[in-house]
Amino acid sequence: MASLTRPMTASAGKRTARVVLLLIGPPGCGKGTQAERLKEALRLPSISTGEMIRAEIAAGTPLGKLAQGVTITGGLLGDDIINEMVSARVAKPDCANGFLLDGYPRSLPQGRYLSTVLERLGFPQPTVVHLDVPFELLIERTCCRRYCPQCGHNYNLKSDPTKREGLCDHCDTKLLQRADDCEATVRNRLAAYSRTTSPLIEYYASQDYHRVEASGTADDVYQQVFQRISTARQTWRGD
Ligand code: ZN
Numbered sequence: 001m002a003s004l005t006r007p008m009t010a011s012a013g014k015r016t017a018r019v020v021l022l023l024i025g026p027p028g029c030g031k032g033t034q035a036e037r038l039k040e041a042l043r044l045p046s047i048s049t050g051e052m053i054r055a056e057i058a059a060g061t062p063l064g065k066l067a068q069g070v071t072i073t074g075g076l077l078g079d080d081i082i083n084e085m086v087s088a089r090v091a092k093p094d095c096a097n098g099f100l101l102d103g104y105p106r107s108l109p110q111g112r113y114l115s116t117v118l119e120r121l122g123f124p125q126p127t128v129v130h131l132d133v134p135f136e137l138l139i140e141r142t143c144c145r146r147y148c149p150q151c152g153h154n155y156n157l158k159s160d161p162t163k164r165e166g167l168c169d170h171c172d173t174k175l176l177q178r179a180d181d182c183e184a185t186v187r188n189r190l191a192a193y194s195r196t197t198s199p200l201i202e203y204y205a206s207q208d209y210h211r212v213e214a215s216g217t218a219d220d221v222y223q224q225v226f227q228r229i230s231t232a233r234q235t236w237r238g239d
Helices: 031-042 049-059 062-072 079-090 108-121 135-142 183-205 218-237
Strands: 019-024 046-048 098-102 127-132 145-147 154-156 209-213
Touching (some): 019 031, 031 046, 031 098, 046 049, 046 079, 049 062, 049 079, 079 098, 079 108, 108 183, 127 183, 127 218, 183 209
Parallel strands (some): 046 098
16 A cells, blocks of 8 residues: 555656546535645646636636636636646646646546547546535635635635634635635536536546545545545556
8 A cells, every 4th residue: 555645656676647627516516726736746847727817817818808708607617718728738848747637637539638638648547536525615714705805815704714703824814715615606616517527527537547435624524535446546657
């Protein structure tokens, strides 16, 4: 059994496996947190389409303006735009040994597109980790999210509250709720997720697919995810 802390490194004399790891799960399931930890453990870049889109919005690019209108109503950006963004990103040199995708693909057409991109770039097909959480729990969690507009720190009124109500622990700034974290928007987003992701999960079910029950704490979920990945890693390395 592989140690939880031992990273997969390009150890001398041993060929490094190229790995593509996908984290799939409904919005609010904790993909981002898991991606952060896995990125360090596996020493692979973590690519979040959500972050890429937020960066476009913040920079006020034409793509950002388009994305802003769509995310506020709880909709999802079109496949063409996202596909193009991801395809350009994973061709960059830091992805040469593999990468982790958080929040992409989320539809069957995106999944098929990704398969062709991986094939073209000489990557193996992905190891898929599906973080599954009941929707009602997600609605409760997401509506409790707050963030600091000054330093960007994230909080949750229930699971990760601040020391002083409503104020950032790091910089005393008044916390805000993202416009797309209100209940109606979250419900729309989950319905859209369900419609588009179910066929994708069926598509991956016969491949290197691992479903993880992800209602527990971030630590519990990480342990489960890492255990599944440790098994998959033996295949990556050809052990
Ligand atoms: Zn702050």
